[in-house]
Amino acid sequence: FELAGYLVTAYVPDVGPRIAGARIRPRFRLPESWQLPFKVSISTEVGFNKRSFEANTVTLEIRPIIEKELGKWYLSFNPDFSKSLRGIDSHRGFEFEPGMKVSYAVSKKLEPGIEYYAATGPVTHFESLHDQHHLIFPTVDINAGADWELNFGVGRGLTGTSERWVIKWIVGYRFSF
Structure with a gap:
């Protein structure tokens, strides 16, 4: 549990x-x-957004996570199902927002990779490609210790409705209880 x-x-x-x-x-x-051939987990995320940044002020994500390590390679597929609970899109059903990651450990401290994120629209009827969001991020994970998670990437939108550029930076610390 995490x-x-x-x-x-x-x-x-x-x-x-x-x-x-x-x-x-x-x-x-x-x-x-x-002893499955890959790691499986499920993440459930509740978001609380300021209205000045997001019209949907409360959101829910249900994200199965399928991971596999093959030597120095790391592969991950995250088929995310998202829903607005409060806001302009709360009447809509779940949206499909897949994510993927491939990385390679060049050393014990450094793991460059590629991450992909998309928002394709309602699970019952995907939006046209022109209206979907697709982003790709060259990334780097830095191993700064067993309890630290450091990830950085600069993403580029691949469709006209995608954000043109996105900087992603994760700094995480694991607390032991």
Whole structure:
């Protein structure tokens, strides 16, 4: 079991950095003793967004996570199902937002990779490709110790409706209880 909390930040031109919201995410993993050919977990994230940054102020994500390590290679597929619980899109059903990651450990400290994220629309009827969001991120994971998670990437939108550029930066610390 894992429990994470996030602060979502945004840089506003002529204003500076701002807190755009917060997230809480419990994650449950299937036991490794089951000896599956890959790791399986499910993450359920509830987001609380400031209206000035997001029209949907409360959101839910249900994200199965399928992971595999092959030597120095790491592969992950995350078929995310998202829903607005409060806001302009709360009348809509679940949306499909897949994510994938491939990385390679060049050393014990450094793992460059590629991450892909998309928002394809309602699970019952995907939007046209022109209206979907697709982003690709060259990334790097830095192993700064057993309890630290450091990830950085610069993403580029691949469709006209995608954000043109996105900087992603994760700094995480595991607390032991």
